[in-house]
Amino acid sequence: MATGGWGPGPGSGQAGGNGPGGQGWGAPYGPGPTPNGPYGPGNGGNPYGPPPNPNPYPSPYPYGPQPGRPVPVARRRSCLWYFSPLFLAVLLLRSAHRVATKLFVHESGDRIVDRTVDRVQVARTVLGALATIGLILAYGVEKDRWNNAAEAGFANAIVTPFLLICAGPLVILGFIYYAPPHLRPHLRSRLRAPLKAVGWFLLSLAVVAAIIYFVGSSGVMESKNPWLVVPVALITMAAIFWGLPFLFLASLYSARSAFNTAHVHPMLPPVVTGILVWLLAIFNLISEGMPAGPPVAQFCSLLGGPLSVTAVSAWEMWRLRTRYSVTVRG
DSSP, X not given: OXXXXXXXXXXXXXXXXXXXXXXXXXXXXXXXXXXXOTTSSOOSSOTXXXXXXXXXXXXXXXXXXXXXXXXXXXXXXXXXXXXSHHHHHHHHHHHHHHHHHHHHSOOOTTSOOOHHHHHHHHHHHHHHHHHHHHHHHHHOOSTTHHHHHHXXXXXXXXXXXXXHHHHHHHHHHHHHHHSOGGGHHHHHTTOHHHHHHHHHHHHHHHHHHHHHHHHHHHOGGGOSOHHHHHHHHHHHHHIIIIIHHHHHHHHHHHHHHTTTGGGTOTTHHHHHHHHHHHHHHHHHHHHHOSOSSOHHHHHHHHHHHXXXXXXXXXXXXXXXXXXXXXXXXX
């Protein structure tokens, strides 16, 4: 049957041909364009190849990676440094500090460490020292006022542990008695750390004092026997150049931690410190009298330290109660 030119042609199935099975309106010029375009694999629809790289340089520098910062070469000390007096002094101070920290700054997992309180205490100490220097500059008229101030500070650092040893047990016993009856055995069982710190301090003081007194009173250094003089001289030098700095650091750490009384109860250090500072003020008043200056400056110099320490101790107790839920009777 004639189709009028619109049906399958007489071809043999060729696309676009007129043979049988052919499609009358196929592509007369071969297969159509590929999906990727007539110019090869896909380039995002761009017939002219990939777009140029906006950054033609692979590194941030156009001429290759720049050399790094030169590593500073560690300066090698001379062998004579290890035999210098300064190195020996630093070595002795480090050793004394390490031992004093180990014996009198005892840390444990149940102790509350508040860095904010530590910073406030350090700031109060610095402000107190600046206030003392200002009062000396304003009202100090003696020629040796700076020597007197240094001697008073050193005496306070030495006397404070003894005041703690004398008054601390009474404060601790009163604190334990004030606690509820069911907590008293637990608090008494935690007295080991304070007693251990007190024992180490008294033992160290007795050993250093005994060595110095024995060498000074026995006259053993005048002996002609070198086998006796050399060991005694070494022991005496160790007691003076290591033992005295150790005792000074031990006094500072013992006064700061109140002989590790925080292991008994977190509230004990501020309580002991608040009582101790008033005892120290009374001791200074009895031994040295009123400071120089007008009455206002005298009372500020006498009461400024105890009042500021008491205020910081009260704030520390308030912080323990509100932040850590620690109470005196809890």
